[in-house]
Amino acid sequence: SAVISQKPSRDICQRGTSLTIQCQVDSQVTMMFWYRQQPGQSLTLIATANQGSEATYESGFVIDKFPISRPNLTFSTLTVSNMSPEDSSIYLCSVVRGGQSGEQFFGPGTRLTVL
Protein backbone atom coordinates (compact mmCIF):
# COMPACT_ATOMS: atom_id res chain seq x y z
CA SER A 1 0.00 0.00 0.00
CA ALA A 2 0.97 3.66 -0.14
CA VAL A 3 0.90 6.11 2.73
CA ILE A 4 -0.32 9.50 1.59
CA SER A 5 -0.64 12.58 3.74
CA GLN A 6 -2.32 15.85 2.89
CA LYS A 7 -2.07 19.26 4.48
CA PRO A 8 -4.20 20.95 5.59
CA SER A 9 -6.86 18.42 6.52
CA ARG A 10 -9.47 21.15 6.43
CA ASP A 11 -9.72 24.89 6.05
CA ILE A 12 -12.28 27.64 5.94
CA CYS A 13 -11.37 30.42 3.54
CA GLN A 14 -12.74 33.71 2.40
CA ARG A 15 -13.96 34.33 -1.12
CA GLY A 16 -11.23 35.61 -3.42
CA THR A 17 -8.35 34.08 -1.54
CA SER A 18 -6.20 31.09 -2.54
CA LEU A 19 -5.29 27.88 -0.73
CA THR A 20 -2.44 25.52 -1.47
CA ILE A 21 -2.89 21.87 -0.58
CA GLN A 22 0.13 19.64 -0.13
CA CYS A 23 0.34 15.93 -0.85
CA GLN A 24 3.22 13.79 0.38
CA VAL A 25 3.69 10.12 -0.51
CA ASP A 26 5.88 7.71 1.44
CA SER A 27 7.71 6.50 -1.65
CA GLN A 28 8.31 7.45 -5.26
CA VAL A 29 5.36 7.08 -7.57
CA THR A 30 4.99 7.85 -11.23
CA MET A 31 1.30 8.55 -11.40
CA MET A 32 -0.21 11.16 -9.08
CA PHE A 33 -3.64 12.70 -9.43
CA TRP A 34 -5.81 15.39 -7.90
CA TYR A 35 -9.54 14.81 -7.50
CA ARG A 36 -12.45 16.85 -6.23
CA GLN A 37 -15.36 15.32 -4.36
CA GLN A 38 -18.22 17.80 -4.03
CA PRO A 39 -20.95 17.22 -1.47
CA GLY A 40 -23.14 14.31 -2.47
CA GLN A 41 -21.22 13.70 -5.66
CA SER A 42 -18.60 11.34 -6.96
CA LEU A 43 -14.94 11.95 -7.47
CA THR A 44 -14.01 14.16 -10.38
CA LEU A 45 -10.50 14.12 -11.73
CA ILE A 46 -9.00 17.61 -11.84
CA ALA A 47 -5.61 16.81 -13.29
CA THR A 48 -2.69 14.45 -13.50
CA ALA A 49 0.36 15.87 -11.78
CA ASN A 50 3.41 15.22 -13.96
CA GLN A 51 6.88 15.33 -12.50
CA GLY A 52 9.07 17.84 -14.28
CA SER A 53 6.39 19.13 -16.62
CA GLU A 54 3.06 20.87 -16.62
CA ALA A 55 0.07 19.05 -15.22
CA THR A 56 -2.50 17.54 -17.56
CA TYR A 57 -5.92 19.03 -16.87
CA GLU A 58 -9.29 17.46 -17.47
CA SER A 59 -12.08 19.20 -19.28
CA GLY A 60 -13.51 21.99 -17.18
CA PHE A 61 -10.37 22.60 -15.16
CA VAL A 62 -7.67 25.12 -16.03
CA ILE A 63 -4.20 25.86 -14.79
CA ASP A 64 -5.00 29.44 -13.80
CA LYS A 65 -7.65 28.24 -11.38
CA PHE A 66 -5.92 25.07 -10.16
CA PRO A 67 -2.16 25.44 -10.55
CA ILE A 68 -0.30 22.24 -9.69
CA SER A 69 3.31 21.62 -8.89
CA ARG A 70 5.13 18.28 -8.87
CA PRO A 71 8.78 18.97 -8.01
CA ASN A 72 9.63 15.31 -7.38
CA LEU A 73 8.15 11.81 -7.35
CA THR A 74 6.89 11.99 -3.76
CA PHE A 75 5.32 15.44 -3.50
CA SER A 76 2.74 17.61 -5.21
CA THR A 77 0.71 20.71 -4.48
CA LEU A 78 -2.67 21.88 -5.73
CA THR A 79 -3.67 25.51 -5.38
CA VAL A 80 -7.29 26.56 -5.50
CA SER A 81 -7.10 30.15 -6.69
CA ASN A 82 -9.50 33.07 -6.33
CA MET A 83 -11.90 30.87 -4.43
CA SER A 84 -15.67 31.11 -4.49
CA PRO A 85 -18.26 29.17 -2.47
CA GLU A 86 -18.63 26.78 -5.43
CA ASP A 87 -15.10 25.58 -4.73
CA SER A 88 -16.19 24.17 -1.38
CA SER A 89 -15.33 20.52 -1.68
CA ILE A 90 -13.04 17.75 -0.57
CA TYR A 91 -9.82 17.70 -2.55
CA LEU A 92 -8.05 14.35 -2.78
CA CYS A 93 -4.60 13.40 -3.84
CA SER A 94 -4.13 9.89 -5.21
CA VAL A 95 -1.35 7.73 -6.56
CA VAL A 96 -1.20 4.55 -8.58
CA ARG A 97 1.14 1.74 -7.65
CA GLY A 98 1.91 -1.25 -9.79
CA GLY A 99 2.21 0.29 -13.20
CA GLN A 100 -0.61 0.71 -15.64
CA SER A 101 -2.74 -2.01 -14.06
CA GLY A 102 -2.03 -0.85 -10.59
CA GLU A 103 -4.17 0.00 -7.65
CA GLN A 104 -5.07 3.55 -6.82
CA PHE A 105 -4.48 4.82 -3.31
CA PHE A 106 -6.06 7.94 -1.90
CA GLY A 107 -4.97 10.52 0.58
CA PRO A 108 -7.21 11.51 3.49
CA GLY A 109 -8.49 14.56 1.63
CA THR A 110 -8.64 18.26 2.38
CA ARG A 111 -12.06 19.57 3.26
CA LEU A 112 -12.35 23.12 1.97
CA THR A 113 -15.15 25.50 2.87
CA VAL A 114 -15.30 28.85 1.12
CA LEU A 115 -17.42 31.54 2.71
Place this chain on the structure above:
Amino acid sequence: AQSVSQHNHHVILSEAASLELGCNYSYGGTVNLFWYVQYPGQHLQLLLKYFSGDPLVKGIKGFEAEFIKSKFSFNLRKPSVQWSDTAEYFCAVNAPGNQFYFGTGTSLTVIP
Protein backbone atom coordinates in the same frame (compact mmCIF):
# COMPACT_ATOMS: atom_id res chain seq x y z
CA ALA B 1 -15.69 8.54 -23.16
CA GLN B 2 -15.97 6.06 -20.40
CA SER B 3 -18.69 6.37 -17.80
CA VAL B 4 -19.68 4.49 -14.71
CA SER B 5 -23.24 4.21 -13.44
CA GLN B 6 -24.28 3.27 -9.95
CA HIS B 7 -28.01 2.94 -9.90
CA ASN B 8 -28.57 2.83 -6.17
CA HIS B 9 -27.87 6.20 -4.60
CA HIS B 10 -28.92 5.38 -1.09
CA VAL B 11 -29.59 1.94 0.33
CA ILE B 12 -30.91 1.21 3.81
CA LEU B 13 -30.74 -2.34 5.12
CA SER B 14 -31.18 -4.11 8.40
CA GLU B 15 -28.30 -6.11 9.79
CA ALA B 16 -28.01 -9.61 8.32
CA ALA B 17 -29.79 -8.57 5.13
CA SER B 18 -28.11 -9.33 1.83
CA LEU B 19 -26.60 -6.56 -0.24
CA GLU B 20 -26.19 -6.03 -3.95
CA LEU B 21 -25.03 -2.73 -5.38
CA GLY B 22 -25.18 -2.26 -9.12
CA CYS B 23 -22.38 -0.91 -11.27
CA ASN B 24 -22.40 -0.60 -15.03
CA TYR B 25 -19.74 0.94 -17.22
CA SER B 26 -19.44 1.97 -20.79
CA TYR B 27 -16.23 1.00 -22.52
CA GLY B 28 -15.70 -1.53 -25.23
CA GLY B 29 -12.15 -2.56 -24.49
CA THR B 30 -10.32 -4.30 -21.69
CA VAL B 31 -10.90 -2.68 -18.34
CA ASN B 32 -9.81 -2.96 -14.75
CA LEU B 33 -12.65 -2.74 -12.25
CA PHE B 34 -12.65 -1.63 -8.66
CA TRP B 35 -14.93 -1.09 -5.72
CA TYR B 36 -13.82 1.44 -3.13
CA VAL B 37 -15.35 2.09 0.25
CA GLN B 38 -15.30 5.25 2.32
CA TYR B 39 -16.27 4.78 5.95
CA PRO B 40 -17.49 7.88 7.76
CA GLY B 41 -14.58 10.23 8.34
CA GLN B 42 -12.04 7.92 6.73
CA HIS B 43 -10.02 7.59 3.52
CA LEU B 44 -11.21 5.88 0.42
CA GLN B 45 -10.07 2.26 0.65
CA LEU B 46 -9.96 -0.47 -1.92
CA LEU B 47 -12.56 -3.16 -1.29
CA LEU B 48 -11.75 -5.39 -4.22
CA LYS B 49 -10.51 -5.30 -7.78
CA TYR B 50 -10.74 -7.24 -11.00
CA PHE B 51 -7.97 -7.30 -13.58
CA SER B 52 -8.39 -10.66 -15.27
CA GLY B 53 -9.16 -14.32 -14.60
CA ASP B 54 -12.02 -15.53 -12.45
CA PRO B 55 -14.86 -13.03 -12.88
CA LEU B 56 -16.01 -13.62 -9.31
CA VAL B 57 -13.72 -11.57 -7.13
CA LYS B 58 -13.56 -11.77 -3.37
CA GLY B 59 -12.52 -8.77 -1.35
CA ILE B 60 -12.12 -7.78 2.23
CA LYS B 61 -14.80 -8.04 4.92
CA GLY B 62 -16.83 -10.67 3.09
CA PHE B 63 -17.55 -8.59 0.01
CA GLU B 64 -17.45 -10.03 -3.48
CA ALA B 65 -18.18 -8.76 -6.97
CA GLU B 66 -18.93 -10.45 -10.25
CA PHE B 67 -17.71 -9.16 -13.57
CA ILE B 68 -20.20 -9.89 -16.33
CA LYS B 69 -18.59 -8.74 -19.53
CA SER B 70 -21.69 -9.13 -21.67
CA LYS B 71 -23.61 -6.83 -19.37
CA PHE B 72 -20.75 -4.39 -18.71
CA SER B 73 -21.47 -4.87 -15.04
CA PHE B 74 -19.48 -5.31 -11.85
CA ASN B 75 -22.03 -5.62 -9.06
CA LEU B 76 -20.95 -5.72 -5.45
CA ARG B 77 -22.47 -8.26 -3.09
CA LYS B 78 -22.39 -9.30 0.52
CA PRO B 79 -24.59 -12.07 1.90
CA SER B 80 -25.09 -10.58 5.34
CA VAL B 81 -24.34 -6.94 6.13
CA GLN B 82 -23.25 -5.57 9.47
CA TRP B 83 -23.75 -2.19 11.06
CA SER B 84 -20.05 -1.52 10.46
CA ASP B 85 -20.64 -1.74 6.70
CA THR B 86 -22.35 1.65 6.82
CA ALA B 87 -20.32 3.66 4.33
CA GLU B 88 -20.19 5.17 0.87
CA TYR B 89 -19.33 2.70 -1.91
CA PHE B 90 -17.79 3.74 -5.21
CA CYS B 91 -17.37 1.68 -8.34
CA ALA B 92 -14.45 2.64 -10.57
CA VAL B 93 -13.25 1.65 -14.00
CA ASN B 94 -9.83 2.02 -15.52
CA ALA B 95 -8.70 1.13 -18.99
CA PRO B 96 -5.08 0.04 -18.58
CA GLY B 97 -2.84 3.05 -18.75
CA ASN B 98 -5.69 5.51 -18.68
CA GLN B 99 -7.41 7.46 -15.96
CA PHE B 100 -9.88 6.13 -13.48
CA TYR B 101 -13.60 6.87 -13.80
CA PHE B 102 -15.74 6.75 -10.69
CA GLY B 103 -19.44 6.18 -10.25
CA THR B 104 -21.52 8.64 -8.26
CA GLY B 105 -21.39 6.44 -5.20
CA THR B 106 -23.94 4.55 -3.15
CA SER B 107 -24.55 5.45 0.44
CA LEU B 108 -25.28 2.36 2.50
CA THR B 109 -26.89 2.63 5.91
CA VAL B 110 -27.19 -0.54 7.95
CA ILE B 111 -29.65 -0.43 10.79
CA PRO B 112 -28.75 -2.51 13.84
